[in-house]
Amino acid sequence: MKAKCYYCNKELTERTIKRHMKNCSEMEKRIDEKRTTDENLRNQFIIAIKPKYTGNDYCIYLSIDGTLGLVHIDQFIRDIWVECCDHLSGFRIRGKFYQDHSMNTRLNDILDIDEKFEYEYDFGSTTHLILEVVDIRLVPSSFSQIEIIARNHDIKHECETCGAEAKYFNYEKDEWECENCIDENNDMISEFEYCNSPRDGVCGYEGHKEAENMYLPGNTKKYKLSKKNMKVQDDYKSISAYEDDIFEDSPDMEYAFDDLLSKSKIIVNKAFNRGIYSFDINELISDLSKDTVYDIAKYLGMTKISSLNKSKLVEKLLCEYEGLIEERMSLFDEERYKLLKSYGDNNGIKAFNEISEENLYKIGYFLQNGMLFSAVKDEELVILMPEVVQKLVKEKNNIQYRSMIKVNSEIVNLYRGMNKAYGLLKFKDIKELFKRYSPYKESAEHIESNSLYESQKYRIEDVITKAEDYYREYEIQGIFFINCYIDNWVDLLKEIEQQIKVNYTMISKEDLLAMSDDNYIYESQFGSAFFKEFLSMFSMEEDILEGLMESLYLEIQENELEAVMTEILEQLEDDNKEIKEFMSNSVGKFLRNIRLWRFKGANLNEKKPNIIRSEKQKIVRRNDPCLCGSGKKYKNCCAKDGNVIKLF
Structure with a gap:
């Protein structure tokens, strides 16, 4: 340069x-x-x-x-x-x-x-x-x-036909061409007078x-930061993450959730190109733009490809394609195989309008990895699976492969539970946490035991890493695995690392697997109880209440319980004492049971300090409801291990 x-x-x-x-x-x-x-x-x-x-x-x-x-x-x-x-x-x-x-x-x-x-x-x-x-x-x-x-x-771009200096870009062939090599009758060719951007030749950029x-240096143009004048990009106008009456004035929390879903949805929608209708992988790959071929190759783990022109890139991808797909499938969990198999069972094709919105994001994962392709048949958009992938899916439908992906499923779901409970982990921490659970106690890096693992060595890191883009619940930044809802993970990391003598909370394998479920926050014992209590008191649409619960889940991750409760009570317009007391008790119980990232997975019930009696010396008997609001008996909650209650 x-x-x-x-x-x-x-x-x-x-x-x-x-x-x-x-x-x-x-x-x-x-x-x-x-x-x-x-x-x-x-x-x-x-x-x-x-x-x-x-x-x-x-x-x-x-x-x-x-x-x-x-x-x-x-x-x-x-x-x-x-x-x-x-x-x-x-x-x-x-x-x-x-x-x-x-x-x-x-x-x-x-x-x-x-x-x-x-x-x-x-x-x-x-x-x-x-x-x-x-x-x-x-x-x-x-x-x-x-x-x-x-x-x-x-x-200075070179003509990909003769090597001379090129000033034209052929969008049909995705190639640079010189004046002598262009087809003057092709309206897919543009002339470039100035080339100095990595976007030259992409999407009509000039x-x-x-x-x-x-x-230029010395300019006197003035700028300022103005949220009121901030332009909202058009594609977002129709997308909303959830409705939140109580926390409507908390933009950072809303953006954390909205940005995640919005970006995922737009990536998927952009991936549905009207490609060629064919089950031949050679035709499907060759029909794509160079950028799309490059993205597929990159997602499949190919290296040393950035300098290749389109024809060389296509040739290299086609040569390695089947092996790369098979390697990726070896890291699948049961859900991904089941979804991919549903296409094989349907002769490798499904109409786009038959895909549920929930599966839309997941289909995007297979499009990114070149396992599925979008095409047009009879003027309708369809998703199809190349013959070579259909063959692999059929071959994998055996006991050995199903046993392998069953183990992969447990690995993925255990980590998904950890992601919700702990929020931010280094990979070395993940390995240590896996050692708590059979059959991962011997080694969290390579697992070998009994007939289930006879000929297969599982790398936990690979299985978790390759599930990142499918579930879109966590991001990997170097050695850190980060919950996608975390606003500023560096500050959170500093807070966690200050707890030098505090271990990550011991959570049972069954609980972690339950936490991996998308609806865990609503279907957990404490979440379900809150859901029923709230609907019994207030007339509210269920999806709005779910949005409220998501908001509370994120809010308590960053703020103290007292601050969250104060904000809720201040925003209640109703002065009814009974309603405010209900809100305080019901929301309080819900918040105290949420596992907090900053406390290494402990909830407030587990984290609270020893409590002593108040000035009024109120007597709380062993079988009375605990005053912390957990819903448990006093003897099984704050009085456990010799603690006594203090009334504030």
């Missing part, structure tokens, strides 16, 4: 650019000049932006005011590098996905020096970028708020050099 500093015009390479942008003398001079007339200082972030998958030819360095938000970085990237059809976009930072309103998060509040994070534009033909905060410096408040301070030189003019 060759690039230029926009301050001193010095030529830079991939090896020198980062060091130079932290020490450019001309930039320092400009900052010092401003300081002579402006003594008020603020943070200015220097951020490197590069493609995640397409090599090292492209690079932009951005200088931006720390009081601005992710929304301003998003607009900068759109203006300079990616905008074509007003697609969706978002940032992934420390396990949380920021989009729409949550992009108003200030840089000062979320980023730090050496922080690396990701950006995605267009959840169909996605452009993936990696961003890194290489420096944070103090600058006068009058300094330009957003500047482009370095960029790679124009890119770059323009003048797009960067408004961001």
Whole structure:
């Protein structure tokens, strides 16, 4: 890569650019000049932006005011590098996905020096970028708020037919071509006058050099963070996660839930392309765009593919396809095999309109992995399974394979339960937790015992990792496995690690497996009791009550019980003492039974300190209901192990 500093015009390479942008003398001079007339200082972030998958030819360095938000970085990237059809976009930072309103998060509040994070534009033909905060410096408040301070030189594409310099892109063949090799009668060919974006040749994108003019060093354009003026991307208008009357003024909690479901739904919808109707894997793969083929290859674990043109990429994927699919199926649980088998049992095809919304997200997993494909038959959208996958599914329908995926199911569901109970775990912690449960006691990394495991070694990490995109309940960031509802996992990690002498709460295998169920929060003993109590007192739609329970579940994870209860009671317009007392008791019992991530899976009933009698010395007998609100008898709750009750 060759690039230029926009301050001193010095030529830079991939090896020198980062060091130079932290020490450019001309930039320092400009900052010092401003300081002579402006003594008020603020943070200015220097951020490197590069493609995640397409090599090292492209690079932009951005200088931006720390009081601005992710929304301003998003607009900068759109203006300079990616905008074509007003697609969706978002940032992934420390396990949380920021989009729409949550992009108003200030840089000062979320980023730090050496922080690396990701950006995605267009959840169909996605452009993936990696961003890194290489420096944070103090600058006068009058300094330009957003500047482009370095960029790679124009890119010269080569004709994939003859090797000459190419200025045309053939969208039908997904190839660059020169003037001598193009078909002039093909209306799927576009001419490019300026090529300098990793999105060149994708979805009709056309770059323009003048797009960067408004961001050149020294510009005086003013920006501010304004939630009122925040644009909501169109595809989200019809999507709502749940209705929440009590916590309607808690946007961060709502976005955590809404962002997860919205992004999943849009990715799936974008994946349903109107492809060719065929059961031949060669025809199906060859008909896809280069980006889609690349995504399938990446999901299946292929490496060293970023530099391949489409024809070479297709050739390599087809050569390895069957082995990769079989390897992926070896890590399936029973649910995934059952869903895939349902297509094989139906001659490898199902109409799109017959797929339930619940299964829509799950079908997206198989589309991403190239096991299913979308196509058009008789003007209707269908989902079909290639013959080679049908053959594999049929061959796997035997006792040995079913025994294997039964064990995989237990591994996946045990971890899904852990994910709900503990929230955030390092993989070494997961291995230790697995050792508590038979038959994982001997080794949590490789399991070998009896006839069930005769010829198979199970790697728990692989089984859990390959289930991530299917269940969409957790994310993996390096060594950390993170519940998708966690807003800021780094802060949570710090809080957990302060509990040096506290072990992860012992939870029975049966309870963890029960917690893996999607409806656990409503169907657990304490959740079911709350559900019935609430409906007996209030006239409320069941789906709204479920949304309330989800909100309470998330709220208690981050806040103290007293604060949550105070907020609930303050928002009740009814002054009826009986209703407020009911709310306090019923909600309190529910919240005290929720396993909390910050307490390593302990609930408030298990976490509460020893309790002593109050000033009034009220006597609580052993068989009386415990005053903590757990619903248990005093002798089985706060009086257990010699504790006594204090009335506050």
